[in-house]
Amino acid sequence: xxxxxxxxxxxxxxRVIHQQNKGxxxxxxxxxxxxxxxxxxxxxxxxxxxPNAIEQMVNLQNKYKTDVVRTYYNSEIPTYEKKSxxxxxxxxxxxxxxxxxxxxxxxxxKIESYMWLLLIKTNILKxxxxxxxxxxxxxxxxxxxxxLNINSxxxxxxxxxNYCYNEKSSKSAPYYKxxxxxxxxxxxxxxxxxxxxxxxxxxxxxxxxxxxxE
Numbered sequence: 001x002x003x004x005x006x007x008x009x010x011x012x013x014x015r016v017i018h019q020q021n022k023g024x025x026x027x028x029x030x031x032x033x034x035x036x037x038x039x040x041x042x043x044x045x046x047x048x049x050x051p052n053a054i055e056q057m058v059n060l061q062n063k064y065k066t067d068v069v070r071t072y073y074n075s076e077i078p079t080y081e082k083k084s085x086x087x088x089x090x091x092x093x094x095x096x097x098x099x100x101x102x103x104x105x106x107x108x109x110k111i112e113s114y115m116w117l118l119l120i121k122t123n124i125l126k127x128x129x130x131x132x133x134x135x136x137x138x139x140x141x142x143x144x145x146x147x148l149n150i151n152s153x154x155x156x157x158x159x160x161x162n163y164c165y166n167e168k169s170s171k172s173a174p175y176y177k178x179x180x181x182x183x184x185x186x187x188x189x190x191x192x193x194x195x196x197x198x199x200x201x202x203x204x205x206x207x208x209x210x211x212x213x214e
Contacts, residue, residue, distance in 0.1 A: 025138045028115070029130040032122075040125050042116045046164045053160035057119040060154055064092045067150040069119040073161040087111050089157040098147050099199075106144060107190070107207045113143035116161055124149055141189050148197040 001018060008014040017030060028042060040058070043049060050056075053071075061163045072089075087105055114196045128145045147153070190208050194201070 025142075032125055032128075035122050035125075038122055039119055040122050041119045043161075044116055046142055047116065048162050048164070049143070050162065054119075056158055056160055060156055060158070061119060064152075064154040065182050066152040066154045067093060067121050068146065068153040070117050070120075070153060070155045071120065071158045071160040072156065072161055073114070073117060075163045077165045079164070083098055085110050085112065087155065089155055091152045092152060095151045098150065098153065102153070103144065103147055103199075104204065106147065107204060107211070109211075110133065110145050113137075113139045114144060115139050116163075117170075118146075120146065121150075137186050141186070141193060144193050145197075146198065148193070 004014075004016045009177075015034060015036075017034060019027075019030065022067055024044070032040060039058075041054065057069045057071060060066075060071075085105075087102070087110060102111065106113060121163045124146070127149050130142075131191070153167060155194075187208060191205065194204060194208075
């Protein structure tokens with residue numbers, strides 16, 4: 001904390017918030033609520049950005065004029081396997097393509113939902129409801145809400161992020177268990193997210209029930 005305070009003292013753009021550990025999702029929520037800039041990005045404590053990551057993402061946004069920019073990552077975990085995806089990269093997706101293509105790919109887990117790959121308009125991000133009771137797939141529901149609240153996204157294969165591993169990180173903690181109760185809660189949350197946004201798509205509901213337990 002003291003290192004962060006030193007940076008904040010020398011640069012008025014930096015704000016430091018001290019609080020008890022409330023978990024990753026609620027920490028992000030606090031950061032979003034205190035954000036003053038036009039854009040927001042995330043970095044998990046174990047990981048690090050490429051030196052020009054933000055510049056590259058801003059340049060993509062300026063070029064394609066989208067609500068969100070999503071880039072790609074390196075993994076420093078030798079045994080880590082990236083999910084197999086079949087979406088088209090280096091492409092701008094409009095509202096129709098988001099609703100009719102990307103959301104289905106997300107629910108089928110054909111697109112990774114990591115929030116640290118995104119540069120997002122602050123005013124859009126502040127509309128997202130943080131679900132405190134979700135133990136697993138927190139980024140998943142977050143990304144679903146985001147897709148439902150934007151008009152465009154540019155998805156790039158440009159590498160801006162480095163994903164690292166820490167045995168003490170939130171995902172490897174004892175409470176992170178893919179048990180039946182957590183999956184049922186996830187099922188309810190995903191359905192509720194679609195309902196709130198007035199998405200009545202039987203195909204999406206079938207995917208949720210088949211993959212995340214009815």
